[in-house]
Amino acid sequence: MEFDYVIVGGGSGGTTLASRLSEDPAVKVCLVEAGGDGRGILVRAPAATVAMLPGRPRINNYAYQTVPQPGLNGRRGYQPRGRCLGGSSAINAMLYVRGHRDDYDDWERAGCTGWSFDSVLPYFKRAEGNQRGASALHGADGPLQVSEQQSPRPIAEDFVRAAEECGIPRNDDFNGAEQEGAGLYQVTQFHDGARNGERCSAAAAYLHPVINQRPNLTVxxxxxxxxxxxxxxxxxxxxxxxxxxxxxxxxxxxxxxxCGGAFNSPQLLMLSGIGDPAELGRHGIAVQHALPGVGQNLQDHTDFILAYTSKHTDLFGIGVVGGLHLVKAIAEWRKSGKGMIATPFAEGGAFIKSSPELRRPDLQLHFVIAITDDHARKLHAGFGFSCHVCVLRPKGRGDVRLNDAGPGSPPRIDPRFLSDPEDMALLLQGVKKMREILRAPALEKYRHRELYTADAHTDEELVQHIRARADTIYHPVGTCKMGTDAMAVVDAKLRVHGIENLRVVDASIMPTLIGGNTNAPTIMIAERAADWMRGPITFDRAQQDARAPATSLVPPALQAAATGAAQHPAHAAARSGR
Known part of the structure; x- marks a missing residue:
């Protein structure tokens, strides 16, 4: 079992990297994933994320928990992370967001040479197959399908109108010249052909099309x-x-x-003897290389939700009527790829500034066509809608450590949510602005009853609700940070400091959290890493992909694990009639 490259983790970073490296037929690439093939119907049907997100049962989801958080009244936070090919891109809301250009310029100014926005933009464009076509800021020919939503609900447009009524400009492209404003999100979803309306995870974009076509790629x-x-x-x-x-x-x-992400990459480094000697010593792990920054610098978007019940049934609902709508929606999606099953749930959104003199938005909204409560682990009968607000660049920093020396054990996650008073003050501002939007005239016909917070009027009362119900919106980064200081883990080309032939290629390398969702930036990071690792490629990729698979290097039992996904019966049968 000898390869040129061994990649650990089949998420957004790992699948992208494996696909790009294996474009060169002269090298052998192995991708290792702890979960399954990421082809099942729950992954492909966008709305089915509601079945995977809660982690009960643990379908394609590590379903991690944090240690008790003092800033959240001692509650344990919940951290769902993807566990299959595609990683968290297989269970997320599919929102295509890059962040603000200044986020990347900040990395460059902090010493991460070559990471300015102008430097990373070509890699975003290389990855992107945008339905709107190519432009100065967008790519049209990349493997990652970026689409308009198939069937956004009317309430999502009314949310945008409500934001405009509150002084927030409309923005039809959060990845365009300006990020500020309210609009509908573009999504990573197939927008034509037999897979129209299906989720385009990183695995569906980069790996599944070539997994049986490249004899030099072992999964x-x-x-x-x-x-x-x-x-x-x-x-x-x-x-x-x-x-x-x-x-x-x-x-x-x-x-x-x-490529294990912000939790599993630092965990594997520490299990390998790379990290803070004191942390390794606590678990009886011999120090191979002292690198104190491993697991430090954890950042995440702290998020709070306001929710309303509604008498409108053109929403996602729980109950007899909602169930009947769901049955019809499944039939519609299987036939055309449209309808409720194609929804990302978070159909509308906004990037807003807490103060007009800021250079960039510091708060993000996700408007959801359903009642979201405790990561879909708590369900409410009937219909409703909700909205998230998160602090885009939190000041608080947490860490990832080990619970024990067992590779199968979950890591010890401590985000230290709301540990910095400025984060609470900004989140409170965001909650108040979000509430103003949700109470605007454009949404009046949908509102029935405000859940939880109807009687919260003062800042103190809202703060109590925030501490009782805030949590992550799933964007952990920073635990193997890129840089040149004493706490940096990787250099500007993602090579682990002090260790030869070892890189980290995922969101953990971000020195600071970007202002937006983190899936698209992770794919960009892997696109960059592939160029550094492989050098120039001059062969005809289309010709290589068309070859018939050669005899595999993998023993029969392992070959079945690697290639059996292509024969998965659900993949052939679940979408018959499309």
Whole structure:
């Protein structure tokens, strides 16, 4: 089991990286994923995220919890993360957001050479297959399908009108020249052909089309990475445990790349003896390389939700009427790819400034055509709508540590939500502005009863509700941060400081949290890393993809795990008639 590159983690970073590296037929690439193939109907049907997000049962979801958070009245936060090919892009709301251009210029100013917005824009465009076509800021030919929503509800447009009534300008492209404003999100969704209306996860975009067409690409699902194998501070491979319990080492002639995300990448580094010696010592792990920044600098978007019940039934609802609507919606989606099943739920949104003199928005809204409560773990009968607000650049910093030395154990996650008073003050401002929008005339016909907060009138009362119900909106970053200071983990080309042939390629390398959703930036990061790792490619990629698969290097049992997804019966049968 020897390869040129071994990639750990089949999420947005790992699938992108594996696909790009394996475009060169002269190299052998192995991708290791702890979960399944990411092809099931729950992944492909966008609205089915409501079945995966709660983590009960744990379908395609690690369903992590944080340690008790003092800023949240001692509650444990919930951290759903994707566990299948596609990673969190297989369970998210599919929103295509890059962040503000100044976010990347900040990285450059902080010493991350080559990470300005002008430097990263070509990689966003390379990845993007935007339904609107190519422009100075958008790509049209990339593998990641970026689409208009198939069937946005009328209430989403009325949310935008409500925002305009509150002085917020309309913005039809949050990734355009200006981010500020209210509008409908574009989504990572197929917009034509047989897969119209399906989720376009990173795996569906980059990996599934080539997984059986490239003999130099091996994909091992249901395979747990145990540690990075090191020899004289040089990564030479990865020790893994397969589903049958067997353990072997995958040897890497060139490089190992960790793509496990903000929680699992630092965890695997520490399990491999790379990290803060004090933390490693607590768990009896021998220090291979002291790197104190591993697991530090955790940042996430703290989020709060306002919700209303509604008598309008053109929303996602729970109950007899909602169930009948759902049955009809499934039939519509299977036939045309449109309707309620194609919804991202968070159909409308806004980027707003807490003060007009700011250079960029510091608050983000997600308007949802359903009642969202406790990550869909608490359901409400009937129909309704809700809206999230989050602080885009929180001051608070947390960390990721180990609970124990077991690779199968969850990491110890401490975001320290609302530990900085400025974060609470800004979130309170955001809640008040969000409430003003939801109470605007354009939404009057939809409002029935405000849940939880109807009797909260003072700042103190709203703060109590925030501490009782705020949590993440799923954008953890920063725990293997890029930089040159003493707490940096990787350099500007994502190479782990002090270790040869080892990189981290995922959202954990972000030195600071970008102002928006993090999936598109993670794919951009992997596109960049692929260029550094492979060098120029001069062959005909289309010709290579058309080849018939050669004899696999993988033993039969492992080959079934890697390629059996293509024969998955659900993939062929679930969308018959389309």
């Amino acid at each position: 091992l699902t249901d395979t747990q990475a145990l540690r990075v194998v090191l020899e004289d501070r040089r990564a030479t491979g990865v020790e893994v445990r397969h589903k049958d319990g067997s353990i072997e080492t995958l040897h890497a002639r060139r490089e190992v790349a960790l």
